[in-house]
Amino acid sequence: MKQHRNLPFFVPHAGCPNCCVFCSQVKITGEKCEKALETELSELKAMLDSAGSEYPESQIAFFGGSFTAIERARMEALLSVANEYIEKGVAESIRISTRPDCINEEIISVLKKYRVSNVELGVQSTDDSVLNASGRGHTAKASFEAARLLVENGIVFGGQMMIGLPGSSLESEMKTAEDIVCMGAGEARIYPTVVFEGTKLYDMAKNGEYVPLSLDDAVARSAKCFEIFRKAGVKLLRIGLHASENLKNAPMGANHPAIGELVKSRVYADIICEKVGECRGKRLCIAIRREDISMLRGHGGKAIELIKDATGASEIEITPLDIPQFCPEVKIL
Numbered sequence: 001m002k003q004h005r006n007l008p009f010f011v012p013h014a015g016c017p018n019c020c021v022f023c024s025q026v027k028i029t030g031e032k033c034e035k036a037l038e039t040e041l042s043e044l045k046a047m048l049d050s051a052g053s054e055y056p057e058s059q060i061a062f063f064g065g066s067f068t069a070i071e072r073a074r075m076e077a078l079l080s081v082a083n084e085y086i087e088k089g090v091a092e093s094i095r096i097s098t099r100p101d102c103i104n105e106e107i108i109s110v111l112k113k114y115r116v117s118n119v120e121l122g123v124q125s126t127d128d129s130v131l132n133a134s135g136r137g138h139t140a141k142a143s144f145e146a147a148r149l150l151v152e153n154g155i156v157f158g159g160q161m162m163i164g165l166p167g168s169s170l171e172s173e174m175k176t177a178e179d180i181v182c183m184g185a186g187e188a189r190i191y192p193t194v195v196f197e198g199t200k201l202y203d204m205a206k207n208g209e210y211v212p213l214s215l216d217d218a219v220a221r222s223a224k225c226f227e228i229f230r231k232a233g234v235k236l237l238r239i240g241l242h243a244s245e246n247l248k249n250a251p252m253g254a255n256h257p258a259i260g261e262l263v264k265s266r267v268y269a270d271i272i273c274e275k276v277g278e279c280r281g282k283r284l285c286i287a288i289r290r291e292d293i294s295m296l297r298g299h300g301g302k303a304i305e306l307i308k309d310a311t312g313a314s315e316i317e318i319t320p321l322d323i324p325q326f327c328p329e330v331k332i333l
C-alpha cells in the first residue's frame, strides 16, 4: 500500500511583501525570518537526509511564507535541492504555499520545471472588504486568476481560508468555501483566526476594533465550511494551526489545540440534527464509523449535548459501523 508522508520545511515570512493584520510568521513557526542561503540549504538537506527513502511517495512541502515571492535564486536553489532528493527516491513531488498575487504564467513554468505538483493559495476570503480590512493587499480576483492558471496547468490547487477575519461573517465564509470549490480546488485548509501578540490584529482587539472569535463560533462556522468542502469532494487537509509552543501562547482567538476534532464532531452533530429533525422524548440510535465514535463522544460530550438540545431526544445510543465514509445512519425509536 502507498504510504504518503509530508516532509515539511518552513521558509518563514520569506519574500512576503505584505503585512496581514493577523500574521506573525515568526510566532507561528518559532523561527527567525531570514537566514543565510547556505544555512537554509544545509538545513533542508539535513531534513531530507534524515527522512530516508522508505516512503518514495513522500512530498516535500515548503510552508510558512510566500514561496513564489522569494528571491528567484533562493527559490530555485531550494527547489533544486528538493529535486536532487526526488532523484534519490526520498520523495516524489513538491508542495508549496503562496499568495494568490504571486502566481503567474512564468512562475508556473518554473514550478513545473521543478516538479511542484501542489500549490496552496492563501485565499483567506473572497470578500474584498474582508481582504481589505485584513491588510491582505490583494483582491478576490487575484485568487480566481491564480487558481485558474494552476488548474489549467495541471497543478493541484489547494485553497486556504480563514474564519473570523475582521469584517467577516458566517455568510461570507460559506461563500468563500463555495468559491474555492468553484475555482477547482482539490484540497483545502480552514484556519480559524488566532490573535498573536505583536500583530496589528492584537492591537485592534485591544482597542475594541476587532472582536476575537470565541471557540464555539470558530467551531460552528468552520463546520459549515467543512461541510461545503466535504459535499464537493474537496480533500480537507487541516483545520487550525499546528499546536506549537508559540500557538499555546497566543492570547486571543480560536486557539484550541484540537480544534480540528471539535469541528469534525460538530459536523457530525449538524448532519445528525439535520437528518433527525425533531424527536422530542424519543430514543435516538446513531450508527457511525467505528473510528469516529470517540470524536462524537469526546471533548466533554459536547456533540451529544448539542444533538439532544437540537432534536429533543431523551436518550442517545451510539453503535459502531464498519464503513469507509464519514456519514452516520440514524434511527429514531
Ligand code: SF4
Binding pocket: 013, 016, 017, 018, 019, 020, 023, 024, 025, 064, 065, 066, 099, 122
Ligand atoms: S501574505 Fe502570508 S506571510 Fe505575508 S504577511 Fe500575509 S500571512 Fe504573513
